[in-house]
Amino acid sequence: MIEVQNLTKNYGNYQALKGISFSVKKGEILGFLGPNGAGKTTTMRILTGFFPATSGSATVAGFNVFEEPIEVKKRIGYLPENVPLYRDMAVSDYLRFAAGVKGIKKHDIGDRVKKVMEDCALSDVSCKLIGELSKGYRQRVGLAQALVNDPDVLILDEPTIGLDPKQIIEIRKLIKNLAGKRTVILSTHILPEVSMTCQRVVIINKGEVIAVDTPQNLTSRIQGGNKLLLKIDGDSNAVLKGLQTIRGIGKVEKREASIGSVSEYIIEIKEGEDPRKEIAPQIVKNNWGLLEMRSVEMSLEDIFIKLVTKE
Numbered sequence: 001m002i003e004v005q006n007l008t009k010n011y012g013n014y015q016a017l018k019g020i021s022f023s024v025k026k027g028e029i030l031g032f033l034g035p036n037g038a039g040k041t042t043t044m045r046i047l048t049g050f051f052p053a054t055s056g057s058a059t060v061a062g063f064n065v066f067e068e069p070i071e072v073k074k075r076i077g078y079l080p081e082n083v084p085l086y087r088d089m090a091v092s093d094y095l096r097f098a099a100g101v102k103g104i105k106k107h108d109i110g111d112r113v114k115k116v117m118e119d120c121a122l123s124d125v126s127c128k129l130i131g132e133l134s135k136g137y138r139q140r141v142g143l144a145q146a147l148v149n150d151p152d153v154l155i156l157d158e159p160t161i162g163l164d165p166k167q168i169i170e171i172r173k174l175i176k177n178l179a180g181k182r183t184v185i186l187s188t189h190i191l192p193e194v195s196m197t198c199q200r201v202v203i204i205n206k207g208e209v210i211a212v213d214t215p216q217n218l219t220s221r222i223q224g225g226n227k228l229l230l231k232i233d234g235d236s237n238a239v240l241k242g243l244q245t246i247r248g249i250g251k252v253e254k255r256e257a258s259i260g261s262v263s264e265y266i267i268e269i270k271e272g273e274d275p276r277k278e279i280a281p282q283i284v285k286n287n288w289g290l291l292e293m294r295s296v297e298m299s300l301e302d303i304f305i306k307l308v309t310k311e
């Protein structure tokens with residue numbers, strides 16, 4: 001549905017995008033992740049026809065963003081980071097206005113506005129002034145204006161920024177409900193948002209794509225070997241030494257906090273090995289107590305930091 005190839009963007013001498021490529025399948029929710037300044041907004045603005053790229057190509061629903069911008073705009077709904085809402089307008093009036101600007105035929109406007117107000121749970125506040133709404137409701141109005149032309153593609157720039165936890169859950173639910181029918185690019189720097197909402201992630205840093213994968217694959221791929229957490233009651237120097245003699249165990253690290261003689265250890269397991277069976281006998285032999293043994297997964301946050309700070 002969306003194909004981006006070798007996109008570059010220069011702001012004067014500064015190259016904000018250094019040739020990024022990725023694609024988004026129909027019906028997919030793609031997480032677009034990167035630290036501040038990575039080039040997320042720049043990419044989205046190019047895709048929505050807000051400004052041109054310096055070089056490269058991009059197509060949306062088969063239309064070239066640079067050669068057929070009007071066809072592309074018809075098929076895209078865009079929720080910018082700061083939605084320019086008219087605070088003195090009532091919700092339904094504003095959505096009618098937005099529908100008109102987007103070229104929806106006059107006799108269809110009423111139906112479309114009614115539909116997006118239902119989809120975004122705005123019907124109860126349709127007569128309220130936008131300026132009187134909570135931030136969560138205002139964000140729903142932003143989403144409704146992006147949806148009013150019934151676009152195939154939705155581009156959402158940091159849609160949950162500044163919302164409280166309850167509002168965040170509501171907006172995420174809304175976005176998830178939109179999937180399947182529509183293709184969504186969701187830019188965010190909130191990592192749990194990606195794990196919860198997106199099927200695939202593109203991570204960009206300093207204008208370059210540094211990873212493209214599912215959140216699950218990213219976690220296992222970058223993690224490399226597995227890690228185990230052990231909670232053991234016993235003299236920590238002896239434990240550290242004893243664990244290291246077991247086949248298949250790499251680095252062993254004791255965690256800072258200990259309670260009495262109980263400490264936690266993170267052990268790295270060498271590729272293709274499974275030393276779990278040998279751990280318990282070793283502990284029994286030394287008369288230590290095994291209080292916990294479980295594998296530790298790297299969070300997307302750990303991975304993100306690892307990727308972005310690699311160089």
Ligand code: ADP
Binds near residue numbers: 011035040
């Ligand atoms: P992100 O959305 O990932 O935070 P942006 O796309 O907004 O990143 O910005 C990418 C880089 O381009 C940043 O270093 C930013 O300072 C720079 N930049 C963005 N817009 C402009 C502009 N209009 N003029 C000059 N530099 C810009």
